[in-house]
Amino acid sequence: MVRFLFLILLAAASVVQAAESDPLQSPMWDYTREQFIGSAPYRFDERIKVSLPTFAENPTQVPLQIDATALAGDIERIVVWADLNPIQHIFTYFPHPDVIPKVSLRFKVQQGTAVRAAVLTQSGVWHVGFSYLDAAGGGCTTPSTGNASPYWENHLGETQSRVFPLASDGGVRFKFKVIHPMDTGLADAIPEFYIQQVILRNAREEGLARLELSQPVAENPVISFDLRDGLSDKTSGYQLWMRDNNGNEFEKAL
Known part of the structure; x- marks a missing residue:
C-alpha cells in the first residue's frame, strides 16, 4: 500500500513538473517542448547557462555558448533551439562523460526569440536553460556571402584550428573554423547546403564529442570544445571529422 501511494505521488509530481510554466512566456514553448523533449x-x-549577446548586431553570426558543466558526467545529450526561428533546431550535442560539457558556435536568427538548451540526464529528466535574444531579424532567409563567391567552391571544407590552455582547470579548448556556406534553403533559388555532423576523436579514434547541426548554424562555422586536463596530454592525436548534407566528408588533425 505504501509503495502504491508513493507511485501515485511520484506520478502527480511529474504531472505538476510537466506543467511548469515558461519563465519567458514564449508562445512557442508548448510546441517546441513537444518537438524536442x-x-x-x-x-x-539556472545551472544550464545559455550565453548570448543582448542584441544580435549581425543576425547571421550570433555567438552562442552552452555551459552544462554543473551536470558533468550525468549527461546523455544537449538539444539547443530557437523558439521563433523558421528552422528551430540549432544543434544537438553528445558529449563524452569525460569531456567538459561546454560548446560554443555562431548561428542565424530570424527575429527576437527565446533560445533554449535542454540537457537530458541519465535519470531521464530534462534540465532546461534559456535566454532571450533581441534581434532585428532576417538572418535565416539571408543568402550566404559564400554562395555569391567562387571562393568557397575551391576551399570547401578547409579547416583552421587552434588549441588554447584553460587556466581555470588545466584543460584545453579546441577551436576550429571550417569554410562552408551553411545555406538554410530559405533564400530564393538557393538549396539547403550545410554541415550535418561533427565528431571529435582522440588518437584511439574514440568519439569524445559529437554534434548534429542544423541549417541555422552560421556560415563558415566557428566551433569550440573544452576537454579536461586528463584528455589533453597528447593534443596532436585528435582528429576532427565532418560531413554535410550533400555527402561531402572533411577530416582535420587538430
Whole structure:
C-alpha cells in the first residue's frame, strides 16, 4: 500500500513538473517542448547557462555558448533551439562523460526569440536553460556571402584550428573554423547546403564529442570544445571529422 501511494505521488509530481510554466512566456514553448523533449519530465534549471549577446548586431553570426558543466558526467545529450526561428533546431550535442560539457558556435536568427538548451540526464529528466535574444531579424532567409563567391567552391571544407590552455582547470579548448556556406534553403533559388555532423576523436579514434547541426548554424562555422586536463596530454592525436548534407566528408588533425 505504501509503495502504491508513493507511485501515485511520484506520478502527480511529474504531472505538476510537466506543467511548469515558461519563465519567458514564449508562445512557442508548448510546441517546441513537444518537438524536442516530448512528454518526458523537465525542469527549468539556472545551472544550464545559455550565453548570448543582448542584441544580435549581425543576425547571421550570433555567438552562442552552452555551459552544462554543473551536470558533468550525468549527461546523455544537449538539444539547443530557437523558439521563433523558421528552422528551430540549432544543434544537438553528445558529449563524452569525460569531456567538459561546454560548446560554443555562431548561428542565424530570424527575429527576437527565446533560445533554449535542454540537457537530458541519465535519470531521464530534462534540465532546461534559456535566454532571450533581441534581434532585428532576417538572418535565416539571408543568402550566404559564400554562395555569391567562387571562393568557397575551391576551399570547401578547409579547416583552421587552434588549441588554447584553460587556466581555470588545466584543460584545453579546441577551436576550429571550417569554410562552408551553411545555406538554410530559405533564400530564393538557393538549396539547403550545410554541415550535418561533427565528431571529435582522440588518437584511439574514440568519439569524445559529437554534434548534429542544423541549417541555422552560421556560415563558415566557428566551433569550440573544452576537454579536461586528463584528455589533453597528447593534443596532436585528435582528429576532427565532418560531413554535410550533400555527402561531402572533411577530416582535420587538430
